[in-house]
Amino acid sequence: MGKAARKRKADEATESSSATHDANTPKKRGANKKDKPDMPWVDEAKDHWASDPWAQGDMKAGALAEESSFAVLFPAYREKYLRGVWPALTQALGAHGINATLNLIEGSMTVATTRKTWDPYVIFKARDLVKLLARSVHLQQALKILQDDVHCDIIKVGSLCPNKERFIKRRDRLLGPNGSTLKAVEILTECYVMVQGNTVAVMGPHKGLKKVRKIVEDCFRNYHPVYHIKALMIMRELAADPSLQDESWDRFLPKFEKSSQPKRKKAKKAAKKEYTPFPPAQTPRKVDAQLESGEYFLSEEQKLSRKLEERSRKQVAGVAAKQAEREKRFVAPREDDAPRRARAS
Numbered sequence: 001m002g003k004a005a006r007k008r009k010a011d012e013a014t015e016s017s018s019a020t021h022d023a024n025t026p027k028k029r030g031a032n033k034k035d036k037p038d039m040p041w042v043d044e045a046k047d048h049w050a051s052d053p054w055a056q057g058d059m060k061a062g063a064l065a066e067e068s069s070f071a072v073l074f075p076a077y078r079e080k081y082l083r084g085v086w087p088a089l090t091q092a093l094g095a096h097g098i099n100a101t102l103n104l105i106e107g108s109m110t111v112a113t114t115r116k117t118w119d120p121y122v123i124f125k126a127r128d129l130v131k132l133l134a135r136s137v138h139l140q141q142a143l144k145i146l147q148d149d150v151h152c153d154i155i156k157v158g159s160l161c162p163n164k165e166r167f168i169k170r171r172d173r174l175l176g177p178n179g180s181t182l183k184a185v186e187i188l189t190e191c192y193v194m195v196q197g198n199t200v201a202v203m204g205p206h207k208g209l210k211k212v213r214k215i216v217e218d219c220f221r222n223y224h225p226v227y228h229i230k231a232l233m234i235m236r237e238l239a240a241d242p243s244l245q246d247e248s249w250d251r252f253l254p255k256f257e258k259s260s261q262p263k264r265k266k267a268k269k270a271a272k273k274e275y276t277p278f279p280p281a282q283t284p285r286k287v288d289a290q291l292e293s294g295e296y297f298l299s300e301e302q303k304l305s306r307k308l309e310e311r312s313r314k315q316v317a318g319v320a321a322k323q324a325e326r327e328k329r330f331v332a333p334r335e336d337d338a339p340r341r342a343r344a345s
Contacts, residue, residue, distance in 0.1 A: 051148045051149065053148065054119055054121070054148070056118045056119075057118070058118075059118055059119070059120065063115045063116075063117070064113055064115075064117055064120065067112055067113050067114075068112065068113050068123050069110055069111065069112035069113070069123075070110070070111055070112075070123070070126070070127040070130070071108050071109065071110045072108065072109050072110075072127070072130045072131050072134055073106075073107055073108050073134065074107055074108070074109060074130075074133070074134040075107075075134070076107065078133070078134060078136065079104060079107070082102060082109070082133065083102070083104075085133075085139040086100075086102050088139060089129075089133075089139060092143055092146070093111065093126055093129075096117065096118070096119055096122045096126070096146070097113070097114050097115075097116035097117035097118055097119075097122075098111055098112070098113065098114070098117060098122060098123065098126045099111070099112050099113075099114050100126070100130075109130040109133070109134070111123065111126040111127060111129075111130055122146070125145055125146050126146075128145050128151075128152045129142050129143070129145050129146065131152070131154060131201075132145060132152060132194075132201055132203070135154060135194065135196050135197075135199055135201040136194060136196040136201075137192075137194050137201055137203075141192060141203070142203075144192075144203065145203060149205060150203060150204065150205070151203070151204070151205065151206060151209060152201065152202060152203045152209075153201075153202045153209045153212070153213060154199055154200075154201055154202075155199060155200040155201075155202065155212075155213055155216050155217070156198065156199055157171075157198060157199065157200055157216060157217075157220050158197075158198030158199075160217065160220035160221060161220045161221075167220070170219055170220050170222070171195060171220075173219060173224065173225070174195060174200075174215075174216065174219045174220075174225060175195060176225075181225050181226070181229070182195065184229050185212060185215055185225065185228075185229065188211075188229060188232040188233065188236065189204065189208040189211045189212050189215075189232070190204055190205060190208050191203060191204030191205070191208040191209065191211075191212050192204060193212060200212075200216050202216075211228075211232065214228070215228045227254070227256045230254055231253050231254060234249075234252055234253055234254070235249065235253070238252060
């Protein structure tokens with residue numbers, strides 16, 4: 001065998017061994033486009049809703065480069081209250097380096113950052129604070145929004161129900177008798193809820209805000225809040241059972257289906273009468289009827305005796321009719337009407 005033939009066989013053997021090695025070697029993760037890449041931010045063990053604490057001095061860059069400000073309008077009936085609590089508000093925001101301005105001419109509240117602001121996110125908290133004050137939330141409750149684990153949501157419900165009377169009824173349904181329904185929603189969602197005018201102000205954790213928004217929007221879409229309250233109570237009991245943490249709770253939750261009410265029948269329109277230029281005939285008065293019957297000229301005793309006679313005559317006729325009805329049961333039926341029994345075969 002020549003050198004060329006040996007060299008050709010060696011090359012073929014090398015190619016076959018390399019192909020076998022490639023087939024047996026597992027592919028790297030991500031080599032195929034169908035394989036999902038690693039996503040380190042999707043970690044179920046970590047609470048992504050938790051916020052890291054921020055203390056004074058954590059902003060290493062120093063002061064903020066530019067000033068940020070927000071302005072919020074408030075209704076006229078809140079002016080007296082805001083003037084009374086404004087010193088306490090400026091003192092609370094001043095601790096975070098936020099400047100607050102109350103403009104009574106324009107009816108607005110403005111918050112802005114300063115060179116002393118040490119938290120870059122507190123300007124958004126200050127914006128939410130003045131929003132809550134404009135929606136009739138008292139200052140002691142609204143100041144809790146400055147905490148890291150408290151957030152707010154302003155739900156606009158005016159456009160959910162255009163009919164004014166129906167809107168008021170559904171808003172009262174959300175409050176409940178003596179505020180009991182609203183109190184139950186606050187306990188189950190761990191949120192503070194204030195219903196004022198065409199808006200609903202909510203304060204609490206993110207998960208609670210989501211639940212309250214669902215309850216409020218469904219209430220103004222004619223879905224009673226008590227259904228959500230029952231579901232939340234069941235979910236609260238299921239969350240205490242560690243054996244049900246990884247299972248679906250759908251089989252435990254009640255399913256409420258909205259029943260379709262039958263459509264109301266439209267009233268039939270009365271047929272139009274022919275037009276006549278003459279007025280209708282005058283209906284007879286009670287005195288005219290008494291004059292025709294002669295009752296008008298009778299005395300009170302005669303009228304009373306006539307009334308008693310009429311009553312006794314009706315009573316006798318009624319007794320006779322009932323007696324005839326009772327006697328019908330004792331009348332023997334005719335032979336033709338008697339039921340015929342089938343003869344036994």
